[in-house]
Amino acid sequence: MILPDDVILRVENLTISFKTPAGLVRAVRGVDFDLKRGETLCIVGESGSGKSVTSRAVMGILAGNAIIDDGHIYYRDIDLSQVKEQDFHKIRGSMIGMIFQDPLSSLNPIMKIGRQITEALILKNKMSKKAAKVRALELMREVGIPEPEKRYYQYPFHFSGGMRQRIVIAIALAMNPEILICDEPTTALDVTIQAQILELINKLKKDRGLSIIFITHDLGVVANMADRIAVMYAGKIVEYGKAEEVFYDSRHPYTWALLESMPALEQAKGQLNAIPGTPPNMLFPPKGDAFAPRNRYAMKIDFEEEPPFFKVTDTHYAAAWLLHPDAPHIESPIKGKYFISKGAKSND
Amino acid sequence: MTENKEKILELKKVRQYFSSGFGKRRVVVKAVHNISFDIYKGEVFGLVGESGCGKTTTGRAIIKLYNITDGDIYFKGHRISSGNRGKNLEIRRLKKEIDEKKQEINNLISELKGEEKKFDSEWVGKEIIEAEQELKDFIEEKNARINELLREKKISKRINRRNPGIMTSMQMIFQDPIDSLNPRMTVKEIVSEGLIINGIRDKKFIDKEVNRVLELVGLLPDHANRYPHEFSGGQRQRIGIARALIVNPELIIADEPISALDVSIQAQIINLLNDLRKNFDLTILFIAHNLSVVKFFCDRIAVMYYGRIVEIATSDELFKHPLHPYTKSLLSAVPLPDPDYEKTRQRISYNPSLRKFTADKPKMVEIYPGHFVYASQNEVKSYRKELNLE
Numbered sequence: 001m002i003l004p005d006d007v008i009l010r011v012e013n014l015t016i017s018f019k020t021p022a023g024l025v026r027a028v029r030g031v032d033f034d035l036k037r038g039e040t041l042c043i044v045g046e047s048g049s050g051k052s053v054t055s056r057a058v059m060g061i062l063a064g065n066a067i068i069d070d071g072h073i074y075y076r077d078i079d080l081s082q083v084k085e086q087d088f089h090k091i092r093g094s095m096i097g098m099i100f101q102d103p104l105s106s107l108n109p110i111m112k113i114g115r116q117i118t119e120a121l122i123l124k125n126k127m128s129k130k131a132a133k134v135r136a137l138e139l140m141r142e143v144g145i146p147e148p149e150k151r152y153y154q155y156p157f158h159f160s161g162g163m164r165q166r167i168v169i170a171i172a173l174a175m176n177p178e179i180l181i182c183d184e185p186t187t188a189l190d191v192t193i194q195a196q197i198l199e200l201i202n203k204l205k206k207d208r209g210l211s212i213i214f215i216t217h218d219l220g221v222v223a224n225m226a227d228r229i230a231v232m233y234a235g236k237i238v239e240y241g242k243a244e245e246v247f248y249d250s251r252h253p254y255t256w257a258l259l260e261s262m263p264a265l266e267q268a269k270g271q272l273n274a275i276p277g278t279p280p281n282m283l284f285p286p287k288g289d290a291f292a293p294r295n296r297y298a299m300k301i302d303f304e305e306e307p308p309f310f311k312v313t314d315t316h317y318a319a320a321w322l323l324h325p326d327a328p329h330i331e332s333p334i335k336g337k338y339f340i341s342k343g344a345k346s347n348d
Numbered sequence: 349m350t351e352n353k354e355k356i357l358e359l360k361k362v363r364q365y366f367s368s369g370f371g372k373r374r375v376v377v378k379a380v381h382n383i384s385f386d387i388y389k390g391e392v393f394g395l396v397g398e399s400g401c402g403k404t405t406t407g408r409a410i411i412k413l414y415n416i417t418d419g420d421i422y423f424k425g426h427r428i429s430s431g432n433r434g435k436n437l438e439i440r441r442l443k444k445e446i447d448e449k450k451q452e453i454n455n456l457i458s459e460l461k462g463e464e465k466k467f468d469s470e471w472v473g474k475e476i477i478e479a480e481q482e483l484k485d486f487i488e489e490k491n492a493r494i495n496e497l498l499r500e501k502k503i504s505k506r507i508n509r510r511n512p513g514i515m516t517s518m519q520m521i522f523q524d525p526i527d528s529l530n531p532r533m534t535v536k537e538i539v540s541e542g543l544i545i546n547g548i549r550d551k552k553f554i555d556k557e558v559n560r561v562l563e564l565v566g567l568l569p570d571h572a573n574r575y576p577h578e579f580s581g582g583q584r585q586r587i588g589i590a591r592a593l594i595v596n597p598e599l600i601i602a603d604e605p606i607s608a609l610d611v612s613i614q615a616q617i618i619n620l621l622n623d624l625r626k627n628f629d630l631t632i633l634f635i636a637h638n639l640s641v642v643k644f645f646c647d648r649i650a651v652m653y654y655g656r657i658v659e660i661a662t663s664d665e666l667f668k669h670p671l672h673p674y675t676k677s678l679l680s681a682v683p684l685p686d687p688d689y690e691k692t693r694q695r696i697s698y699n700p701s702l703r704k705f706t707a708d709k710p711k712m713v714e715i716y717p718g719h720f721v722y723a724s725q726n727e728v729k730s731y732r733k734e735l736n737l738e
Contacts, residue, residue: 191398191638193398194683220685222685263645274613274616339688
């Protein structure tokens, strides 16, 4: 498998289950996507939709009870789903880096920051301690830590949440990876700190030409970061496309529901359009469209057969029966009243 | 509009300090630093700020999980908490004044005694008696004040005791629906605990009440015998709300009730709180850091920064005309689900060290009816210009 020049990572029909005492949990059920060079791909979805599992499969850090049933993850000329654990360390960190949600639990509390940053450099790059320190200080400056010489000898608890996340980013970047996977990196942070971290990630992306997979459930963050978006529900991608397409011209009822359940800035007080019910239990994956029981536009066929991807534009696809030529035409409920930049008020 | 309404909660110059260590190593953390605000009946009052600014501490101090350090909290006109720091400081000051006065008078007397030989002894004696009388009067006056303060301290000690009548009309919903429910108790035990603590033993009544509140929050009666781990995050938060509702409270303090939940579930919980508030005429103190939800849900908003409230206004007013630079920076940091808007959004950063108040001490100023801002005189002038009030 040779990937096209502009694609750095391709996931094909990825299917992952977890063995549990209660049975097989089908966490990811056939996910396809391409990560293009230098872009940010945002994966959006509720908890349990399989977005974290997908990214962990790319990184090769799935839990012990996970099974990759089917599918391939192509990176350069390698199929990551076939790489054995003892060989994976050559890829992990040096080609694909990852940032996790909670910066405190991803750092070692009893190890000085400097040692944690230089650890990979010394072990993998066989750098001397001195050279590694110089490199670590450079990295700390790059991610915006003031007084790196002093901070180098401090422990994680000396740092605030935002600073800790910067350290984690510095560690992830130490080996100059091409791909950075960010698994909800700002969920544990405040709005102001979140804005700073997002700015930092955007800056690093530009400076280093990183390709980023960004996982989150906050649509505001998605709008800020994404070049392309994949919306996941119950282990499947239900809609993907460019950021503008998915926000302004979304076609899947789940995407509508997600956008509607956030209060828009000009929204009058009253009820929010919450999504009724809860996500399906993936021990028993539902027949047909998994979102159908919570979907107010659901048709009979939604409960019987899984929708294929329908093409909206060359870059925008959605898996919803509503897009079938025979389906009734339903106007998107969010069109024209949701986005400030699209003149939300004037359309009312 | 709010002026005609009944005040349900009133905070007056509340301070909450935490200290650790003794002697030289004593560290005092000023978590809440002199805040005052009122909450009117039936409104949703939002408290926003970054983590560590004291918003949770404020909520916990109101419901008396902490004894406040200074100030007074009134609930429906009754004082429910009172802090003694101010009184203690005044007593200490008065005692010091008395000591100083004693020293002064004693010095004067000994001086006079030393000069007895030079002057008429009768005159000196008279002077001494006069000085002693002055001292006596002074001490009496100050002691009266000290006694008054001590009496007040006693009263506040009585006030600060547990008061079941108030405890039932104020309830709290916590942030983390996993940590705030005891995993070894069934839902029924969790929800009915409030009734049992209040001395209700009638099992039939308890069952009826539990079923009633479970239905109110959208759970089924047969959920009552399950354990918390069997529920999803949103359902757990509903259990937390049911537990708060069972004693028929008037004020609910919701401490970030939705920040641990998924987006789609967040909307469900907000809708639930909205319904409950309308149906039961509840007042809610809503502590949060998600500003778009706060704007949607709250009638008035207070912005906190480092233990102080820097701005209070109605939610529309606050978002339209934010005045305090911290509020501006907070609003500018909120990402909205709108890519084109996001591309042009400019973040304003707030640097408190740029604002120096050496001569011009800031205080809470009502700049516009209902819009308060913590600012110095000069800033007030510039804010007024910004709003075209002058």
